[in-house]
Amino acid sequence: xxxxxxxxxxxxxxxxxxxxxxxxxxxxxxxxxxxxxxxxxxxxxxxxxxxxxxxxxxxxxxxxxxxxxxxxxxxxxxxxxxxxxxxxxxxxxxxxxxxxxxxxxxxxxxxxxxxxxxxxxxxxxxxxxxxxxxxxxxxxxxxxxxxxxxxxxxxxxxxxxxxxxxxxxxxxxxxxxxxxxxxxxxxxxxxxxxxxxxxxxxxx
Numbered sequence: 001x002x003x004x005x006x007x008x009x010x011x012x013x014x015x016x017x018x019x020x021x022x023x024x025x026x027x028x029x030x031x032x033x034x035x036x037x038x039x040x041x042x043x044x045x046x047x048x049x050x051x052x053x054x055x056x057x058x059x060x061x062x063x064x065x066x067x068x069x070x071x072x073x074x075x076x077x078x079x080x081x082x083x084x085x086x087x088x089x090x091x092x093x094x095x096x097x098x099x100x101x102x103x104x105x106x107x108x109x110x111x112x113x114x115x116x117x118x119x120x121x122x123x124x125x126x127x128x129x130x131x132x133x134x135x136x137x138x139x140x141x142x143x144x145x146x147x148x149x150x151x152x153x154x155x156x157x158x159x160x161x162x163x164x165x166x167x168x169x170x171x172x173x174x175x176x177x178x179x180x181x182x183x184x185x186x187x188x189x190x191x192x193x194x195x196x197x198x199x200x201x202x203x204x
Contacts, residue, residue, distance in 0.1 A: 002035040004053040015151040024084040036061040049148030060145045083122035091117040098140040111163040114140040
């Protein structure tokens with residue numbers, strides 16, 4: 001078990017296009033994936049891309065736990081998944097704005113336009129190819145992690161920087177939670193619930 005250091009926004013590794021993995025079954029790729037999973041578990045996150053731990057390879061590890069799924073999304077939890085050389089293909093050009101955080105951008109959250117319906121193909125650690133579709137916040141999570149493989153962190157995708165805020169001052173998010181908390185990732189609802197200034201700006 002190894003807990004890896006996370007590269008933070010500004011580090012050049014996060015701006016590089018990661019290299020394809022030649023042999024997904026190689027022992028070093030399995031060790032990397034396990035260390036990435038251990039790191040996610042230690043931090044309590046949902047996903048991690050190899051460049052975030054200073055390895056410029058096209059590897060993503062993620063999961064979706066029930067506590068992170070918006071109540072009205074219809075999504076199901078997803079088990080630990082290792083994706084080697086993932087490729088995303090849009091199934092529709094429609095986009096929706098999604099609240100996101102990132103281990104490489106600590107202390108902040110923002111609302112990012114994401115494709116609402118995608119397909120993704122990848123290879124697992126046994127060399128098997130997988131392909132499936134994803135929608136809603138699942139699709140957003142996959143796009144977020146795969147962006148890291150192309151040197152993109154989520155603020156680079158944002159079209160309205162007024163929706164970028166500190167976790168301790170989640171004003172734009174609080175405004176949205178006050179209107180419809182049921183459509184938002186519970187993690188972000190919790191940010192608002194713990195905000196001491198909420199009652200002043202958004203009385204119940």
